[in-house]
Amino acid sequence: MEQTKFFIFFVIWVALGISSGFFYIFNKDVKLKRKLQPWLIVGTGVLFIAFVIWIAGIRVEVLLLVIPAVVLISALNLKLTQFCDSCGRTLYPNLLNWKIEFCPKCGAKLEKR
Secondary structure, three states, X not given: OHHHHHHHXXXXXXXXXXXXXXXXXXXXXXXXXXXXXXXXXXXXXXXXXXXXXHHHOOOHHHHHHHHHHHHHHHHHHHHHOEEXXXXXXXXXXXXXXXXXXXXXXXXXXXXXX
């Protein structure tokens, strides 16, 4: 039963990853991205926590680890993800460059948030 639950989780998580990847890569509508991003990030976090509860059960020690991790990752995604107003590219900082000032695709200066 646990393997079946994990398989269902894995299939849904991969489908979610592929569909969100297509949305962020191919959709150039920056206003739509900015509008949907908080909903997508929070929804994905809640879905992940729901999957953990479904697979592992309501175990306090698991939830004390998973919930803060999901909240931290979601907050970082919300704070650090940027969108180029010129070309619509979604920009994620990396370990070497936390502050992105110019779009690497088109060179446009990014708005400060």
